[in-house]
Amino acid sequence: MENGNGEASNNNNNARLAIMELANMISVPMSLNAVVRLKVADAIWEGGSNAPLSPTEILAKIRPSEGGGGGDAENLQRVLRMLASYGVFAEHIVDDGSQRRYSLTEVGKTLVTDENGLSYGSYVLQHHQDALMRAWTMVHEAVNDSSTEPFAKANGEPAYNYYGTKPEMNNLMLNAMSGVSVPFMKAILESYNGFQGVKTLVDIGGSGGDCLKMILEKHQSIQQGINFDLPEVVAKAPKIPRINHIGGDMFKYVPKGDAIFMKWVLTTWTDDECKQIMKSCYNALPEKGKLIACEPVLPHYTDDSKRTRALLEGDIFVMTIYRAKGKHRTEDEYRQLGRSAGFADCRSLYIDHFFTILEFHKL
Numbered sequence: 001m002e003n004g005n006g007e008a009s010n011n012n013n014n015a016r017l018a019i020m021e022l023a024n025m026i027s028v029p030m031s032l033n034a035v036v037r038l039k040v041a042d043a044i045w046e047g048g049s050n051a052p053l054s055p056t057e058i059l060a061k062i063r064p065s066e067g068g069g070g071g072d073a074e075n076l077q078r079v080l081r082m083l084a085s086y087g088v089f090a091e092h093i094v095d096d097g098s099q100r101r102y103s104l105t106e107v108g109k110t111l112v113t114d115e116n117g118l119s120y121g122s123y124v125l126q127h128h129q130d131a132l133m134r135a136w137t138m139v140h141e142a143v144n145d146s147s148t149e150p151f152a153k154a155n156g157e158p159a160y161n162y163y164g165t166k167p168e169m170n171n172l173m174l175n176a177m178s179g180v181s182v183p184f185m186k187a188i189l190e191s192y193n194g195f196q197g198v199k200t201l202v203d204i205g206g207s208g209g210d211c212l213k214m215i216l217e218k219h220q221s222i223q224q225g226i227n228f229d230l231p232e233v234v235a236k237a238p239k240i241p242r243i244n245h246i247g248g249d250m251f252k253y254v255p256k257g258d259a260i261f262m263k264w265v266l267t268t269w270t271d272d273e274c275k276q277i278m279k280s281c282y283n284a285l286p287e288k289g290k291l292i293a294c295e296p297v298l299p300h301y302t303d304d305s306k307r308t309r310a311l312l313e314g315d316i317f318v319m320t321i322y323r324a325k326g327k328h329r330t331e332d333e334y335r336q337l338g339r340s341a342g343f344a345d346c347r348s349l350y351i352d353h354f355f356t357i358l359e360f361h362k363l
């Protein structure tokens with residue numbers, strides 16, 4: 001009996017601890033946002049040295065105009081220490097335990113700005129802008145009334161319209177997409193052979209054209225790339241050899257090509273909107289043409305793995321920001337959408353842990 005009571009009390013203790021962790025979880029993304037704003041990862045990385053630094057040394061690098069001082073080192077340490085427990089920084093306790101120093105883990109290195117000015121930092125910043133934060137207090141509204149997403153309820157219009165009228169948000173969105181998509185494309189282009197034989201490739205919702213540029217660099221046989229996105233987005237896209245940027249609305253028109261690429265687009269939209277987009281793609285493709293979609297695909301079973309959590313958390317982001325009925329879908333749900341748009345079959349490739357490649361074939 002004593003043993004039984006002890007176990008029950010331990011379970012209860014763990015449950016109270018777990019709910020405290022969950023209730024305070026907002027500290028994690030907001031601290032991540034803080035270290036990106038403060039450019040801590042670049043300061044530690046410093047051209048690849050990644051030498052463990054004390055919070056005071058980090059402050060001296062990120063606030064040089066203060067003469068190597070200024071800022072609160074203790075508070076920076078509190079932020080770094082908490083993020084070290086989430087694997088963003090490695091903590092080194094030195095000088096007989098009296099000093100803490102921090103270097104970057106593999107996760108932390110994703111925040112380092114590369115030679116093209118890209119990192120995952122822009123994605124972190126993009127997600128925590130004021131307009132998005134206003135929507136996060138209204139997640140329950142997506143349950144009460146799913147006809148309008150929390151973002152539109154909080155800000156008066158849908159997210160893409162809102163970004164379109166605010167150049168800073170539009171630019172940050174472009175950078176955020178590049179920062180996430182370039183490393184993904186590098187990884188998949190090493191092994192994915194689905195672009196072979198394609199002459200004209202269209203990228204729907206292609207943002208600044210980074211994905212298409214990388215595909216065309218790898219596959220010189222592709223004669224022409226068409227980067228299709230909203231007019232205000234392609235207006236900011238750089239000139240890229242063999243690529244035409246076309247501004248438009250995919251709900252009204254989709255350019256023709258012998259293959260269509262579409263990454264991280266369907267997820268944002270409702271089932272009916274996805275059917276409409278996929279049907280337009282089907283009509284824009286020739287016989288034997290294919291739609292190559294890269295989307296986060298949910299596993300059937302729920303578990304506490306990093307992959308499942310990243311996908312389920314992204315699902316709530318879509319529900320809150322883009323469409324209350326936009327969603328991360330299972331492979332089966334994508335197959336059904338493809339069938340309803342006329343595609344004969346769907347091949348799935350799990351090369352990346354976050355994005356799955358879904359090839360929809362036209363007979």
Ligand SMILES: C[S@@+](CC[C@H](N)C(=O)[O-])C[C@H]1O[C@@H](n2cnc3c(N)ncnc32)[C@H](O)[C@@H]1O
Binds near residue numbers: 160181229233263
């Ligand atoms: C999540 S982003 C993905 C960008 C890019 N494919 C990538 O993976 O890096 C979705 C893209 O869809 C574009 N988009 C949204 N609504 C659109 C529309 N009605 N017509 C064309 N593009 C649209 C956005 O501007 C944005 O670039």
